[in-house]
Amino acid sequence: MANTKISDLVAVAAAAGANELAVNEAGTTKKATITQITALLHADATFTGTTTFDDASNATVALVDNDGTGYGMSITQDGVLAAGKHALHVLNGTVASINAASAIVHFSNTIEGTTEPILELGQTHASSTADCFEIGQAGTMRSVFVHHTGVINGEAAVFIYSPTDQTDVDATLLGVVMGDSASLAECVSIENNGTGNTLLTNQVGDLATGKYALYIDNDGTPADGAGRALRFDGCDVASTKDPLTDAEAGWLGVNIGGTQYAIPYYALA
Numbered sequence: 001m002a003n004t005k006i007s008d009l010v011a012v013a014a015a016a017g018a019n020e021l022a023v024n025e026a027g028t029t030k031k032a033t034i035t036q037i038t039a040l041l042h043a044d045a046t047f048t049g050t051t052t053f054d055d056a057s058n059a060t061v062a063l064v065d066n067d068g069t070g071y072g073m074s075i076t077q078d079g080v081l082a083a084g085k086h087a088l089h090v091l092n093g094t095v096a097s098i099n100a101a102s103a104i105v106h107f108s109n110t111i112e113g114t115t116e117p118i119l120e121l122g123q124t125h126a127s128s129t130a131d132c133f134e135i136g137q138a139g140t141m142r143s144v145f146v147h148h149t150g151v152i153n154g155e156a157a158v159f160i161y162s163p164t165d166q167t168d169v170d171a172t173l174l175g176v177v178m179g180d181s182a183s184l185a186e187c188v189s190i191e192n193n194g195t196g197n198t199l200l201t202n203q204v205g206d207l208a209t210g211k212y213a214l215y216i217d218n219d220g221t222p223a224d225g226a227g228r229a230l231r232f233d234g235c236d237v238a239s240t241k242d243p244l245t246d247a248e249a250g251w252l253g254v255n256i257g258g259t260q261y262a263i264p265y266y267a268l269a
Helices: 034-042
Strands: 020-025 028-033 251-256 259-264
Touching: 020 034, 028 034
Parallel strands: none
Antiparallel strands: 020 028, 251 259
């Protein structure tokens, strides 16, 4: 069979790792098994240019299965990204294909007892002025939706922590800004269907001079009867109230130095 063409050979029923193929090693014809070739393809490899995966089926296009302790996938972006370019870009060309059970990017952890974050974003360059995480939402649904079905044990569904001494008096850990002056939407809305506190402010540190556990700065100049900086629904009597003897909804009970005070909502405009 020395002069038999490969195309004239009998096809195997199914390729096996022990099957042998002819290879040329430095001018000498040798044999290699499919297992050896597969191991070579699975070894560390460097790709230049663009690698394209194109599949129209419903199968997984690219699968990374890492049983080791190293990175499952690592992207090192050394170049300065051009405008509109990204180190990782995921584009869904058919928006209508997204339904309630699917997402463009999905992170899932099924390992019980893990203490590591499912998704971690780190900006370690102290001189950077770029946002660490940015969401651009041009649609009509939520920009961020946290659906927490687990039982929270002394934690928070959303937690912001800064261990750094923040010396900028204008800085804030959480900022919510409605940029459109014509907007009538609520800037922050809290709906509590439970029996716990709707809003709890726990001021642990000693407040500096001119600082408050709750500070409302109303820069607007509403006309009489218009919007107010703070309102407690239920109060419709414009008269002084004694918080110890008069119980009426719409009054803010305040304890200052052990003495109780009642403040009507209209006095807080």
